[in-house]
Amino acid sequence: EPEVTQTPSHQVTQMGQEVILRCVPISNHLYFYWYRQILGQKVEFLVSFYNNEISEKSEIFDDQFSVERPDGSNFTLKIRSTKLEDSAMYFCASSERGGLTQETQYFGPGTRLLVL
Amino acid sequence: AQKITQTQPGMFVQEKEAVTLDCTYDTSDPSYGLFWYKQPSSGEMIFLIYQGSYDQQNATEGRYSLNFQKARKSANLVISASQLGDSAMYFCAMKRGHWWGAQKLVFGQGTRLTINP
Numbered sequence: 721e722p723e724v725t726q727t728p729s730h731q732v733t734q735m736g737q738e739v740i741l742r743c744v745p746i747s748n749h750l751y752f753y754w755y756r757q758i759l760g761q762k763v764e765f766l767v768s769f770y771n772n773e774i775s776e777k778s779e780i781f782d783d784q785f786s787v788e789r790p791d792g793s794n795f796t797l798k799i800r801s802t803k804l805e806d807s808a809m810y811f812c813a814s815s816e817r818g819g820l821t822q823e824t825q826y827f828g829p830g831t832r833l834l835v836l
Numbered sequence: 837a838q839k840i841t842q843t844q845p846g847m848f849v850q851e852k853e854a855v856t857l858d859c860t861y862d863t864s865d866p867s868y869g870l871f872w873y874k875q876p877s878s879g880e881m882i883f884l885i886y887q888g889s890y891d892q893q894n895a896t897e898g899r900y901s902l903n904f905q906k907a908r909k910s911a912n913l914v915i916s917a918s919q920l921g922d923s924a925m926y927f928c929a930m931k932r933g934h935w936w937g938a939q940k941l942v943f944g945q946g947t948r949l950t951i952n953p
Contacts, residue, residue, distance in 0.1 A: 751938040762945045763881070763927060768938035775938040809879060815938075822869055822888055823931075825941060827881035 722746045724828035726812050732834045733802055741797045741831045743812030752795045753813040753825060754787065756780070763811065769795065802835045809833075838863045840928050840944035847949045849918050856903070857913040857947045859928030865889075868932055870911040871941065872902070875925040884926075887911055915949075923951045 725744045733739050745752050754766040768775040769787055786798045795814075799806055809832050813825040839862040849855045861870065872884040887895045887902045895902040903912040915922055925948050929941040 753938065753940065755941070763929075763941075763943040765940040765942070768940055770938045776940060778940075811881060813881075813941075822886055823939075824871070824883050824886060825931075826883060827873070829878075829880040832879070 722748075724812055724814055724826055726810075726828035726831050728831060729829065730832045730834075732836065735804055735835055736801050739799050739802055739833065741799075741810050741812075741833070743795045743797070743814075743828055744793050745795055745812065745814030746816075746826060747793070749814035749816050749826075751775075751815045751817065751823075751825075752787075752789070753815075754797045755811045755813065755827075756808040757811065757830075758808045766797070766810075799833075802833075804835050807833060807835045838865070838868075838930050838932065838942045840930050840942055842928055842944035842947050844947045845945070847947055849949065849951055851920060851951050851953050852917055854914060854916045855918050855922075855949065857915075857926050857928075857949065859911045859913065859944060861909050861911060861928075861930050863909075863930065863932070865932050868930055870902070870904070871929045871931065872900070872911075872913045873927045873929060874922075875927060875946070877924070881927070885913065918951050920951050920953060923949060925949075 752769040757763045767777045809830045812828040815825045841860045868889045870887045874882045885897045885900045901914045925946045927946045928944045931939045
């Protein structure tokens with residue numbers, strides 16, 4: 721069964737460093753998402769992406785964050801200068817279509833980011 | 837704005853019993869979708885079941901069913917014949933139902949379910 725994959729599974733970085741989190745969505749999916757989950761808290765939306773541009777972003781997704789689809793398969797989240805509060809699990813998700821109510825978003829296994 | 841509320845931070849159930857996880861929501865959109873995800877201790881998010889706002893019947897997927905009460909704005913997950921492997925965090929989520937665009941999921945705080953042998 722097709723699945724969303726994410727690399728790395730864990731990343732430890734120093735405050736102020738740049739990190740790139742990578743995702744390979746399900747191959748026929750057209751809509752991509754990043755969510756994050758701070759330890760013990762709920763999952764929060766960061767950004768959605770379709771047709772090579774951002775569809776929507778949350779207030780969390782400030783200028784330190786960027787997303788890119790560098791080729792036909794990868795979808796990346798870059799944090800330019802990490803802060804301690806960026807420590808979280810980051811989930812990539814994809815869906816075949818976007819707007820239909822029944823359109824399920826399938827999540828990757830997550831990247832656990834720790835900023836020291 | 838959309839909001840999801842899960843009022844049970846933790847639930848403890850004996851194996852083989854049925855369990856109901858509560859979810860209430862708030863939205864002004866007439867069209868929306870409700871989803872339940874399971875998050876085991878390993879951390880991944882596993883899709884369980886979906887209910888659309890216009891669906892006439894409650895959704896079912898194997899041992900999972902959704903008790904959808906639209907007037908009360910509730911979408912409770914029912915797990916029948918619980919198993920040890922059902923121990924996990926469960927999240928209720930909602931998505932707006934517009935035909936265009938990438939619609940984000942809004943999640944509740946989650947309920948941690950523990951199945952006792």
